[in-house]
Amino acid sequence: MRDFSADHRWLSINTATVRKQRGQDWPLPQILDACAARGIRAVSPWRDQVAAAGLDAVARQLRALGLELSGYCRGGMFTYADAAGRQASRDDNRRALDEACTLGAPCLVLVVGGLPGALAGRPAHRDLGAARAQVTEGIAALLEDARERRMPLAIEPLHPMYAGDRACINTLEQALDVCDMLDPRRSGALGVAVDAYHVWWDPKLAAQIERAGQERLLALHVCDWLVPTADLLNDRGMMGDGVIDLPRLRGWVEAQGFAGYSEVEIFSAANWWQRDGGEVLDTCIERHRRCV
């Protein structure tokens, strides 16, 4: 297992971690500058942040700063209520793929969607099995485009508390079942993003990480689970402040040969989003060395 204590060369910042500080959007170009100024070598930006700054401008800035991507957030949302929704998802995912290519991302992260309409508070139905079938179909279709572009797809299983409205792939086992179905040869075109927040509770986690193996382990996200947790979406903890045994999890992932970035992704409306962005980045660096 790599020693993270001496430097932060394997730290990546998911830019949602500092997207809005004290009520003010922190524009992506400034986030990138602040990361580079601290010797952070990689980021994972969100599509809306990239769109606001301009795709080509962001690509140029990344090159100028020597910043890599650890992933691109995000494609997915494959579930739909009608044919128009299906086509819109298809088109949007192709655009996400193209953006990921322009930015030189190592993978496009997929948050697959829950029951259609549920995120807007109007679920079209209660058939989670049907939603899951749409997800498999959607990934299968996108995988063809992804292979053409040589852009790997990383299915991110989301915590079961998001099954209804955000993602109906909820365990690593389930994500790997989809990978095995659609890419049985383990070509590298399809894998998973392991986010500690979503999977830490899973009694089968170690076994499924081993099952994934190096070819399927495309990204590692870290933060912490707070007790108590005040909000289902935006009360993630800084590494070290919660109950996830992050070094153990990282050990399992690295035992399979994973040698990529450890990407910090923290949604924290009441705490970290209320601080100065530079302070948050400095804390990420310190905790990355000590707690991951």
Add this chain to the structure above:
Amino acid sequence: MRDFSADHRWLSINTATVRKQRGQDWPLPQILDACAARGIRAVSPWRDQVAAAGLDAVARQLRALGLELSGYCRGGMFTYADAAGRQASRDDNRRALDEACTLGAPCLVLVVGGLPGALAGRPAHRDLGAARAQVTEGIAALLEDARERRMPLAIEPLHPMYAGDRACINTLEQALDVCDMLDPRRSGALGVAVDAYHVWWDPKLAAQIERAGQERLLALHVCDWLVPTADLLNDRGMMGDGVIDLPRLRGWVEAQGFAGYSEVEIFSAANWWQRDGGEVLDTCIERHRRCV
């Protein structure tokens, strides 16, 4: 599958559903009277409610009203930080067993505990695997007492969002693995409580219900998952108000031969606990007929 539309003979009320209405405790004797007055035939009371009313008095009242129990809430909390904690858990679970016998419960429901100390905000460590080992050990020890008393133990897998602080058994598969280890003969002494709120998201749910079979299916709890959900603990929905396909779930359980009560358990600080208790019970009856 049984037809619930014509009457509510298979409705049970978990008494936490109406434990505190509009800021006032609703004493258990009044809850029992209100249930009986509506033709509700079964309840599942909580230990603190029973203790407040007096164990023997509650047992007498149940008999006088002709009310059955669908379960007794609850034993468990097997995880500990030291030997004193281990002994305290052991003693308390034996008392819970004895109470369940006095009340004529069909099973003692087990919420197994999370990381020791976490529920009080001071987790003793981050080793979920060690906590799970303590749970298995605790259930094994309690099972001997339970067999002597002929009181079945029902392990309730809790939603993964409670893994840290309330219960580190988080899937039906995991609960059944414990059952298979401790009661391989499927004697009926050890099984599971299937609570729709905790397990509805699980892609392996149908298969694991089939695996459980009639001998292991000791209780069925229903409520609904709201989108959005505002609170991790106390924002459960009334059946029909959320996204759980309750008839499908009940169909799977009944296909195994389950013929017991459908127990309504709703923790709802902002909605149902703010209403008149009688109104809540009436709504449970109506929704039980129409949505379960």
